[in-house]
Amino acid sequence: DGGITQSPKYLFRKEGQNVTLSCEQNLNHDAMYWYRQDPGQGLRLIYYSQIVNDFQKGDIAEGYSVSREKKESFPLTVTSAQKNPTAFYLCASNRGFSEETQYFGPGTRLLVL
Amino acid sequence: AQKITQTQPGMFVQEKEAVTLDCTYDTSDQSYGLFWYKQPSSGEMIFLIYQGSYDEQNATEGRYSLNFQKARKSANLVISASQLGDSAMYFCAMRERTSGGSNYKLTFGKGTLLTVNP
Numbered sequence: 001d002g003g004i005t006q007s008p009k010y011l012f013r014k015e016g017q018n019v020t021l022s023c024e025q026n027l028n029h030d031a032m033y034w035y036r037q038d039p040g041q042g043l044r045l046i047y048y049s050q051i052v053n054d055f056q057k058g059d060i061a062e063g064y065s066v067s068r069e070k071k072e073s074f075p076l077t078v079t080s081a082q083k084n085p086t087a088f089y090l091c092a093s094n095r096g097f098s099e100e101t102q103y104f105g106p107g108t109r110l111l112v113l
Numbered sequence: 114a115q116k117i118t119q120t121q122p123g124m125f126v127q128e129k130e131a132v133t134l135d136c137t138y139d140t141s142d143q144s145y146g147l148f149w150y151k152q153p154s155s156g157e158m159i160f161l162i163y164q165g166s167y168d169e170q171n172a173t174e175g176r177y178s179l180n181f182q183k184a185r186k187s188a189n190l191v192i193s194a195s196q197l198g199d200s201a202m203y204f205c206a207m208r209e210r211t212s213g214g215s216n217y218k219l220t221f222g223k224g225t226l227l228t229v230n231p
Binding site: 033040041042043044045048050056058088090092100101102103104105106107109 | 117146148150155156157158159160163165204206208216218219221222223224
């Protein structure tokens, strides 16, 4: 079945540590997105990528980094520079300009120890 | 300034009744898209319905319909014949151009928590 997978479901980070969240899709979508959701809030865009080897900062990119070496994969690294990383992280994808709707993965919940 | 406003933090509805979730938006673009997503307690965002700014008919998808009033900049979600499984957070979102102008992104409201009572 086609879809978007995110791993792990839960992730714990120690102070000063970088952690990487995985996002994989087998929908043959060109565009991929990372969002952050805080309790009681909507989603905010961190980074997005319209094509392989290209990505753009979203509204809250500070303290995060991404790569897009393969069409199927768009990992997000939460660096030690992100001082308040505890949140729910959602990955999404779509075909890009030709399609409006974004489809989401199940999410990763990041907690700081 | 908030681009998407959902004024109802929480709503209650009896099973089998209809409910309307409010959404107003702000944009200067002539071409834009409006979406509703459902987020159950598991966390996954489930796409429900889409309305393009040039669509003359209100969008419908099964029990979901979007009451689009362009002049009022509102895009309310109507759920008919509510079911217990409809209990979830509901988010309104708008497609808009990114700051560079060459791409698009979704901007989300803060959501409405719907509780369906038996």
